[in-house]
Amino acid sequence: MKIKLNSKSPIGVFDSGLGGLTVIKALQKILPNESFIYLGDTANVPYGNKSNTTVIKYSKKILDFFISKNTKAVVIACNTASSVAYDELKEKYDVPLFDVVRPSVDFANHISKTRKICIIGTNSTINSKAYLKTFKKIKSNCSITEIACPLLVPVIEEGWANTHIANLICKTYLHSLNKTDIDTLILGCTHYSIMSHSIKNVINKNIKMVFSGETVGIKLMEYLKKNSLINKKNKGHVNFFVTDYPQKFNELAEQFLDQKLNSIKCIKLP
Ligand code: DGL
16 A cells, blocks of 8 residues: 655654664754654664564564654664665565665765775674675775674663773774774764764774764655655654653753653553
């Protein structure tokens, strides 16, 4: 059944937890009149060390929830779900769906001068080889290095981003980059933007960081414009949903977004 899209409808954005807020922040800047529904699947965070089957199952439940809210587009604000679930979701759902892998690959490929790019992400993202496959698909001549950084998400969800411990962990994962001529670093996990100060502190000054939120935001805006789906009248807002423990999410989200969350609901997905 084809769904009817309406410019006034909200846009669904989801992640396992806090990471997708970095995407929301970028989307709010790029598309200030849009309304968003954010879902943080906090009952199941982290996604990055779960099997593909499990992440696909969680993602489908979230898509069903967004469809029930009549969203006009859905952004998978999670590199792990984008890497392992996007193809299957695209096949099953009619709603316009945006992953965060392809936009960052296009952008990094465009800006790298040394043609040497590094991607950091969760175990699942790196093991899926989704980034490598996408660089190949666009026939990039860049040489690609990938580093899994599985400790970063738990540290961020604990509220310890940009602390001394975070700096040490980032240094341990990333110091080898400084001996290469890599000039572009894709933060291939939406959580990592929250830790960008620690990352910046330990990498060479000339390395540019690529953030999922900004690159997917531009693609989404282009799509909405092209299909006359931009909401011109509304004053944009976000309705927040989580699947467990709203208190902690609320506290860290307010800190990160630097705004009060007007509504946050805890829901159980069937
Ligand atoms: N923020 C997500 C990502 O981009 C999920 C991380 C996780 O839950 O492990 O990969």
